[in-house]
Amino acid sequence: MLYRHGDVLVQRVDTLPAAHPRPGAVLARGEVTGHSHRFRNPTQVQLYAAGTDTFVQVLSETADLIHEEHATIPLPRGTYRVWMQREYSPEAIRRVID
Amino acid sequence: MRVHTSLSGPGHPITPHPEPLPTPVRSVPASEARALILRGAPGPLHFRGTLDLSGVTLTALPDRLSGDTLNVSGTGLDTLPENLDVGELIASGLPLTRVPASLRVRFRLTLDDCPRLTELPAGLSVGSLSVQGAVSLEALPEGLDVCFLNLSRCDALCRWPRQARVRFGHLTLRDCLSLRELPGWLTQIAQLDLSGCRGVTALPAGLRVSGWLDVAGSGLRSAPAGTPLRWRGVQITERIAFDPDSLTGAEILAERNTEVRRVMMERIGYERFLAEVAAQELDRDRDAGGERRLLRIDLPDDEPFVALSVQCPSTGRGYVLRVPPTIRTAHAGSAWLAGFDDPAAYAPVTEA
Numbered sequence: 001m002l003y004r005h006g007d008v009l010v011q012r013v014d015t016l017p018a019a020h021p022r023p024g025a026v027l028a029r030g031e032v033t034g035h036s037h038r039f040r041n042p043t044q045v046q047l048y049a050a051g052t053d054t055f056v057q058v059l060s061e062t063a064d065l066i067h068e069e070h071a072t073i074p075l076p077r078g079t080y081r082v083w084m085q086r087e088y089s090p091e092a093i094r095r096v097i098d
Numbered sequence: 099m100r101v102h103t104s105l106s107g108p109g110h111p112i113t114p115h116p117e118p119l120p121t122p123v124r125s126v127p128a129s130e131a132r133a134l135i136l137r138g139a140p141g142p143l144h145f146r147g148t149l150d151l152s153g154v155t156l157t158a159l160p161d162r163l164s165g166d167t168l169n170v171s172g173t174g175l176d177t178l179p180e181n182l183d184v185g186e187l188i189a190s191g192l193p194l195t196r197v198p199a200s201l202r203v204r205f206r207l208t209l210d211d212c213p214r215l216t217e218l219p220a221g222l223s224v225g226s227l228s229v230q231g232a233v234s235l236e237a238l239p240e241g242l243d244v245c246f247l248n249l250s251r252c253d254a255l256c257r258w259p260r261q262a263r264v265r266f267g268h269l270t271l272r273d274c275l276s277l278r279e280l281p282g283w284l285t286q287i288a289q290l291d292l293s294g295c296r297g298v299t300a301l302p303a304g305l306r307v308s309g310w311l312d313v314a315g316s317g318l319r320s321a322p323a324g325t326p327l328r329w330r331g332v333q334i335t336e337r338i339a340f341d342p343d344s345l346t347g348a349e350i351l352a353e354r355n356t357e358v359r360r361v362m363m364e365r366i367g368y369e370r371f372l373a374e375v376a377a378q379e380l381d382r383d384r385d386a387g388g389e390r391r392l393l394r395i396d397l398p399d400d401e402p403f404v405a406l407s408v409q410c411p412s413t414g415r416g417y418v419l420r421v422p423p424t425i426r427t428a429h430a431g432s433a434w435l436a437g438f439d440d441p442a443a444y445a446p447v448t449e450a
Binding site for chain 2: 003005006068071073
């Protein structure tokens with residue numbers, strides 16, 4: 001199951017790889033606007049860092065993924081990989097600035 | 099339970115219920131205060147920490163409730179008790195029409211999305227006041243004294259007090275559709291968000307904005323020279339804000355910051371941009387945001403500019419995002435942007 005929340009992508013995975021727990025409930029913060037893709041209730045999720053990858057476990061039945069300018073996506077209980085949309089440039093592929 | 103009294107000295111024997119004031123105040127952790135309030139215990143009551151009653155159905159709070167942080171959002175309360183005295187009060191989504199003059203909030207008062215709120219007490223003084231979405235609020239109180247003031251989506255707001263202060267802080271007036279002017283007492287401010295204030299066409303002569311001024315969709319056609327400008331959060335130049343006709347498609351292609359490029363495209367309009375740069379349509383289909391087009395622009399002495407023109411399903415805002423020149427379909431463009439080299443693997447269940 002793949003979800004797209006603006007420039008953030010969230011895909012359900014079967015298992016959590018070896019990863020370190022990470023505090024907070026913010027998946028991505030806009031570098032210019034300061035707006036963030038985050039979970040409404042931080043107690044319903046646990047974030048993990050695995051190398052450069054981010055994972056999130058939804059610990060309750062659902063957890064609302066919110067942002068100032070995007071509709072809310074309720075994510076069902078489970079484990080997800082999280083990454084950012086990319087954009088092509090001839091020099092390098094760089095992350096879109098939200 | 100600890101009993102606090104402040105009586106001391108001769109002639110004031112400490113008794114379990116001394117009268118007259120000061121009255122002994124029970125000081126309890128927030129969790130204990132929560133249980134007492136849910137049992138209907140009367141005040142006075144002092145709590146320590148964050149007392150979160152949000153979402154609980156309540157008909158009243160005890161009088162003379164005091165403490166650190168109180169959240170009563172979504173409780174259904176239609177009045178706040180007298181002599182409420184807290185560090186922070188979050189009272190969003192309530193059917194309040196007014197708040198009592200006896201209310202004391204030291205740091206932050208949040209009354210967001212209280213659609214019936216029409217009146218705030220004169221002389222209200224608090225560090226941060228947020229009343230966004232108070233769609234019935236037509237005026238602010240005389241003598242208001244704050245550092246941060248958020249009035250976003252106060253559709254009816256049209257009158258300012260004769261005297262008030264927003265001291266060197268932030269004033270957010272996003273989408274205040276009935277506003278026609280800013281008050282003369284506003285002389286210095288760090289951040290001013292006028293985005294969506296279509297009726298505001300000028301700033302007060304004496305106003306100095308030291309941080310930034312957001313002018314997106316406002317009625318402003320100019321700003322004092324040197325004022326840092328924003329367009330819905332994106333830092334932009336005076337030319338992008340006030341002289342979009344002078345922008346060219348070539349300049350937009352050369353802009354490296356994707357957000358600035360998006361604003362520049364919005365300012366000149368996608369149609370003009372794409373016509374000006376003579377885009378060739380490679381493919382067209384629909385996604386959750388509406389029409390999706392894959393466009394190609396040949397560049398001299400460079401590889402072609404191939405981009406996907408899409409709309410955000412939540413805001414409807416248009417984006418043009420560059421993809422590798424090898425992409426041939428709009429779907430493959432979306433898939434590539436999402437990180438999928440194999441377009442067949444890209445099938446989102448929800449897009450927002």
